[in-house]
Amino acid sequence: MQLSHAFAGAAAIANKRIGKKTVKPAGFQAQSIAGLARAIKKITARHAFLESNSGHNHPAKLPFNIAEIDAGLGGGLACNALHEIRTVLSRDVAAGSGFLFGLLALITKRRDGSILWVSDPAVRHDAGTLFPQGLGDYGFDPRRLILVNPGSLKSALWVAGEAASCEGLASVVLHVSGNPKALDLTATRKLQLTAHKGCTTIFILRQAGAEEASAGLTRWRVCAAPSLGFGYNNHTGKHSHLGPTRLALSLERNRNGNTGDWCLAWNPHERTFENGDAANFNDVPLPATEPEKPEPPTADLVRLPHSSDNRPDLSPEMGQQLAHKTAS
Amino acid sequence: MARNAVRLVAVDEMARTRGLRPGQTLSDARGLIPELQCFERDAGGEVALVGEIAGWCDRYTPLVALDDEGGLFLDITGCSHLFGGEAKLVEDLLWRLERQGFAARAAIADTPGAAWAVARYGSSQIVPPTCQDKAIHPLPIAALRIDHETVDTLQRVGLKTVCCIAILPRAPLATRFGPHLLRRLDQALGREDEVISPCMPVAELSSEKKFADAITLQDDIERIIHLLVENLGPRFEARGVGARRLRLKLFRVDGNVRTLDVETASALRDPKRIVALFHERMAGLHEALDAGFGFDLLRLEVLEDAPFQIVQTDLVVPHGYNNEPLDALIDRLGARLGSDQVTRLAAINTHIPERSFVAVPVMHNALASVETTEKRLAETLTRPLVLFPNPEPVEAIAEVPEGPPVRFRWRRALYCVSRCEGPERIAGEWWVDGRNTRSRDYFRVEDVEGYRFWLFRNGLYEREICNPKWYMHGLFA
Numbered sequence: 086m087q088l089s090h091a092f093a094g095a096a097a098i099a100n101k102r103i104g105k106k107t108v109k110p111a112g113f114q115a116q117s118i119a120g121l122a123r124a125i126k127k128i129t130a131r132h133a134f135l136e137s138n139s140g141h142n143h144p145a146k147l148p149f150n151i152a153e154i155d156a157g158l159g160g161g162l163a164c165n166a167l168h169e170i171r172t173v174l175s176r177d178v179a180a181g182s183g184f185l186f187g188l189l190a191l192i193t194k195r196r197d198g199s200i201l202w203v204s205d206p207a208v209r210h211d212a213g214t215l216f217p218q219g220l221g222d223y224g225f226d227p228r229r230l231i232l233v234n235p236g237s238l239k240s241a242l243w244v245a246g247e248a249a250s251c252e253g254l255a256s257v258v259l260h261v262s263g264n265p266k267a268l269d270l271t272a273t274r275k276l277q278l279t280a281h282k283g284c285t286t287i288f289i290l291r292q293a294g295a296e297e298a299s300a301g302l303t304r305w306r307v308c309a310a311p312s313l314g315f316g317y318n319n320h321t322g323k324h325s326h327l328g329p330t331r332l333a334l335s336l337e338r339n340r341n342g343n344t345g346d347w348c349l350a351w352n353p354h355e356r357t358f359e360n361g362d363a364a365n366f367n368d369v370p371l372p373a374t375e376p377e378k379p380e381p382p383t384a385d386l387v388r389l390p391h392s393s394d395n396r397p398d399l400s401p402e403m404g405q406q407l408a409h410k411t412a413s
Numbered sequence: 414m415a416r417n418a419v420r421l422v423a424v425d426e427m428a429r430t431r432g433l434r435p436g437q438t439l440s441d442a443r444g445l446i447p448e449l450q451c452f453e454r455d456a457g458g459e460v461a462l463v464g465e466i467a468g469w470c471d472r473y474t475p476l477v478a479l480d481d482e483g484g485l486f487l488d489i490t491g492c493s494h495l496f497g498g499e500a501k502l503v504e505d506l507l508w509r510l511e512r513q514g515f516a517a518r519a520a521i522a523d524t525p526g527a528a529w530a531v532a533r534y535g536s537s538q539i540v541p542p543t544c545q546d547k548a549i550h551p552l553p554i555a556a557l558r559i560d561h562e563t564v565d566t567l568q569r570v571g572l573k574t575v576c577c578i579a580i581l582p583r584a585p586l587a588t589r590f591g592p593h594l595l596r597r598l599d600q601a602l603g604r605e606d607e608v609i610s611p612c613m614p615v616a617e618l619s620s621e622k623k624f625a626d627a628i629t630l631q632d633d634i635e636r637i638i639h640l641l642v643e644n645l646g647p648r649f650e651a652r653g654v655g656a657r658r659l660r661l662k663l664f665r666v667d668g669n670v671r672t673l674d675v676e677t678a679s680a681l682r683d684p685k686r687i688v689a690l691f692h693e694r695m696a697g698l699h700e701a702l703d704a705g706f707g708f709d710l711l712r713l714e715v716l717e718d719a720p721f722q723i724v725q726t727d728l729v730v731p732h733g734y735n736n737e738p739l740d741a742l743i744d745r746l747g748a749r750l751g752s753d754q755v756t757r758l759a760a761i762n763t764h765i766p767e768r769s770f771v772a773v774p775v776m777h778n779a780l781a782s783v784e785t786t787e788k789r790l791a792e793t794l795t796r797p798l799v800l801f802p803n804p805e806p807v808e809a810i811a812e813v814p815e816g817p818p819v820r821f822r823w824r825r826a827l828y829c830v831s832r833c834e835g836p837e838r839i840a841g842e843w844w845v846d847g848r849n850t851r852s853r854d855y856f857r858v859e860d861v862e863g864y865r866f867w868l869f870r871n872g873l874y875e876r877e878i879c880n881p882k883w884y885m886h887g888l889f890a
Binding site: 176177178179180182183184186198199212213214215216217218219220221222227228230231232233234235236240243244247248251252253254308309310311312314323324325326327330331332333351 | 697738739740741742743745746749750754755756757758759760766769770772775796797798799800801802824826831832833834857859861862863864865887888889890
């Protein structure tokens with residue numbers, strides 16, 4: 086009885102609505118659509134004004150100046166956003182940092198400000214420290230670097246969030262190890278929002294980390310690639326000297342475009358990224374044989390203990406027995 | 414043990430009424446009262462307790478000094494009117510101490526010596542100005558802060574009160590008892606100056622607020638800090654300075670005093686920013702600020718100030734331009750995490766890689782304190798991006814003893830070298846490390862997978878060491 090009553094009521098309301106719509110004069114409808122269009126126009130104009138007049142004359146995109154990559158990114162890396170750079174292995178941390186410093190060098194070329202480098206305490210166990218003299222390759226003045234060493238990842242996240250809205254900073258780097266629980270989707274979404282609002286680029290440098298859902302615009306996997314070398318040695322038939330740094334890059338996630346794999350080289354003279362397949366900045370002949378492209382080191386790493394114990398989306402691997410109990 | 418016997422140091426009120434006195438031997442006391450309960454003296458604990466009370470007395474005057482016998486000197490010059498006069502001050506002090514469970518005696522006099530004497534042996538609380546001779550003359554000789562032996566000797570010759578000494582000719586007294594006795598007498602009477610040494614540094618500027626009703630909420634505390642900084646404002650302006658280091662003292666009702674320090678990167682006057690610093694400081698505390706029954710006095714002290722530069726800002730602030738400046742961020746991070754956790758890299762004049770740079774707190778402009786160089790930190794292209802502060806030993810195999818490694822094992826992984834540059838020799842600093850320091854031969858090495866390492870051989874083969882070891886020192890990008 087009660088139920089049918091409610092039903093009847095609902096039906097009555099629906100009727101009323103339909104009735105209202107049909108009763109309205111046609112002229113009113115046209116007028117409201119025109120009004121709506123005006124309102125939309127006003128809002129978009131205001132939006133554009135805010136965008137252009139937000140007090141920051143910083144560029145919105147950071148181009149690599151390499152056609153294939155820039156095309157995938159829609160003109161370059163979005164500046165006021167969160168990006169993640171991860172390395173599969175701990176030993177790749179230098180390659181990851183190298184890529185990151187390349188990007189930071191590109192950023193600092195275009196705008197003033199310091200770089201805030203926040204590191205999770207877990208990183209300090211085995212990663213070594215940044216060596217200021219090594220930043221010469223990137224034309225990066227180490228005095229622009231502010232290092233923050235909080236006591237916990239929670240504080241590190243807090244620092245990164247606070248720093249994103251600081252006007253004196255060109256970029257914020259959060260260096261973490263593995264896939265810590267505290268840096269989950271919610272945390273990255275917060276960072277992405279503050280980065281967008283504060284017009285700062287935030288980078289997460291994740292060493293020895295697995296893929297994890299994040300709110301960042303892009304995620305890059307970096308590992309070292311053999312350099313092409315120079316100084317051809319007639320005795321060995323090889324180029325014995327180290328060539329410019331080459332990195333095997335893989336854009337694993339791109340919210341606004343395509344993903345892809347590239348090999349990039351860093352040109353320390355021009356301080357730009359260049360296509361790594363032909364990278365030779367020393368005016369010496371290229372090696373006769375093309376060096377084989379490095380395979381991403383994944384296949385032989387399955388047996389390694391997974392560094393991402395905290396990934397929420399993975400169930401623990403079954404059937405793995407690491408040690409047998411001794412029969413006593 | 415004092416004077417060859419176990420003696421009583423302090424007695425409570427009940428023991429006093431039954432005839433016990435400090436200084437009595439324990440066996441005498443037990444003879445009088447067989448059921449006497451006694452505890453061994455905890456000298457360290459007493460000193461700590463008196464120190465805490467001294468910290469609490471800071472609410473009356475910043476000049477608080479400890480005396481040698483468990484008492485405190487408070488220099489209340491220019492402070493008493495804040496409490497409604499000297500009598501009110503003493504009354505307030507004794508009342509608050511009594512509520513905390515201490516039996517205390519206090520006296521106010523022109524000189525520390527007279528106040529000491531009257532507090533311990535006198536009956537009045539306030540000695541009127543320039544009347545200290547009248548006040549201390551009838552007191553026993555021990556009121557002069559002299560050692561037991563001198564007191565005993567003086568009493569044996571019949572000099573029982575201060576008056577007896579004061580009227581005697583000075584020269585024979587000095588020859589018989591030394592100059593110390595007369596100095597103490599002169600100090601007590603005001604003929605000779607005596608300086609007390611305060612246990613805490615006195616702040617240049619400070620501002621405080623008392624509450625009739627104790628406050629407990631953090632919001633209230635922050636509001637009060639805002640108020641205190643505003644109070645300091647005119648004095649900052651008069652001196653042309655801003656705060657570099659601030660201390661907030663929170664006086665809890667039960668006598669506990671908490672202090673919170675914050676530092677700033679540049680001179681600061683803005684109340685909002687200072688409140689933000691204390692907010693972060695409180696948020697970063699390991700254990701929350703225990704308000705107990707509340708705080709009844711807050712004092713903000715400026716421990717260090719610096720010239721304040723007024724910066725001309727734009728009249729037209731761009732729309733949406735409300736981001737905070739870098740200084741403010743660094744101050745807040747330092748307040749929350751500790752100022753030495755926010756650092757910048759500075760160069761040091763040495764070739765040894767791990768010693769060539771140092772992280773200095775951004776907040777202290779401490780570059781001057783470290784021996785830094787003006788040379789650019791980054792000038793060579795052959796240095797790694799990541800450095801291990803402690804070089805890690807590797808097992809390496811080289812084709813020739815002086816040559817580069819062909820294969821090496823680092824952190825349990827094997828690497829095969831495909832390209833190599835070097836050696837680059839860095840000699841040891843014998844003027845720092847002594848005679849046995851070794852040269853290092855550095856190699857830039859790339860393995861077949863493309864990893865690049867900075868390895869060195871520690872020691873010159875056969876010249877410095879016969880079996881040099883290899884170390885991993887850095888990673889190139």
